[in-house]
Amino acid sequence: MRIATWNVNSLKARLDKVMWWLDRAKPDVLLMQETKLADADAPVEAFSQAGYELAHHGEGRWNGVAIASRCGIRGVISNFGEPLRRAQSSESGDDEPQAEARMLAADCVGIRIVCIYAPNGRAVNSPYYEAKLLWFDKLARWINQTSSPQTFCVIGGDFNVAPQDIDVWDPVACHGGTHVSDRERRAFERIVSVGFVDAYRAQHPEPGRYTWWDYRAGNFHKNIGMRIDHLLVSTPLRDRLVWSEIDREARKGKPLPSDHAPLVIDIDSPGHPFDAGWASAESRIAARGR
């Protein structure tokens, strides 16, 4: 079984690219973030043509999460099971993330899939940063309440946290910014410590592997990036994890790419014949980056 996550940076703008990638990677389940669509505008038909059911949770202009599955979608829950409500006040920003479409869960062939798009945080110690940490508290509580360590569960998406220094291009340059602060890293580890494994890191100990690169200044081709998108697998799935990769090809070329690349894991068996090609391409990139 192949599960992938991808911050698509607008599913409307990226639809052709996403369709291309579904054919390329053939994931059984794809978690998407930043669809930037209202539910009424979700491209259900395009996914159906490609053989996928689509569950979408969005507000419109910002955020938005979705799960596409070609092996069924049941038990869909959005926004931690609460109604999506607008914030009472946007003065502080503190309560904004609770009103934003950042969480969607569904059952796909016996695996609980949780798709998340964590708040950005903007600047350390800003109200948005505090709100980001509160959002992680909410996620941790929800995970604790709704799953046990023995369930088959994958929590994936854009966490907007680089868990360790090896997950950023330059820890010194990043120091003091969001995504790398101690409190954000503790929030990430708290989720993991419930009984999950960072699937990519479990397969790849090496530094220099990222899922996001700024559009500006040629950062992608200089490999100036961060590993902030993750797939966390529950303990019962850990030993069934056979392969994981970040598909840099999807960050290139035309039509215009997202600033994030898809992250892929295979459970039980490797997915597709061209996996060997991915592996060799990644080896060349890693060699050049060091």
Place this chain on the structure above:
DNA sequence: ATGCCATACGTTGTATGA
């Protein structure tokens, strides 16, 4: 080489991203 920002909303600019 994969190349110097892109998205939505809206209108000649603003908010957001990480």
